[in-house]
Every structure is written in structure tokens, then in C-alpha cells.
Amino acid sequence: MGDRVSLNVGGHTFEPSMTTMTKDPHSLLAKIAHHDLSTNRSAFIDRDCTHFRCILNFLRDGSCVLPPKEHHQQELRREAEYFQVRLSDRRP
Secondary structure, three states: OOOEOOOEEOOEEOOOEEHOOOOOOOOOHHHHHOOOOHHEEEEEEEEOOOOHHHHHHHHHHOOOOOOOOHHHHHHHHHHHHOOOOOOOOOOO
């Protein structure tokens, strides 16, 4: 898996592929992939990791399961906005 990179998000390690990171070329994750991960293959992102898994799943699959509680949905939307990923019903 030479395509895999290491992201430390709020103290938790995620290992997405560069393909996932660059799925949305306008996202902050794509910018991080092209600038920070192209040589180092690892990066630290100072954010709460609670909803990051959902953001990665959305980039992988084009969908994610929303948390049941409204305030968690608001947190997820805020994180998606930070990462410049538009959570919508798009398919890859």
C-alpha cells in the first residue's frame, strides 16, 4: 500500500490513501496531500478526531451515516466545513 499516508488528527492516527485524500480536489485534505504529504507521508492536524472517520468515509464512498443527535450533526458539518468537504448526496 504505497498509496497510504499517516494522519494524526487530534492524537488519533488515520491511514487513508492518497486517492481518498485527493478525491475532492478543492478540499483542505487534497491541499495537505499535495503540499505536506507528497514527501513526508505523515501530518498532524490539530482538530477533534470525533467526526474525521465520517469525513474520510464520505470521500471514499460519497456518503456517510449522520449521527442521530442534532448537535453531533452540527459538529460534523463544522468539521466538513473546516476540511472544505461538502457533505451532500454525491456518488464517486
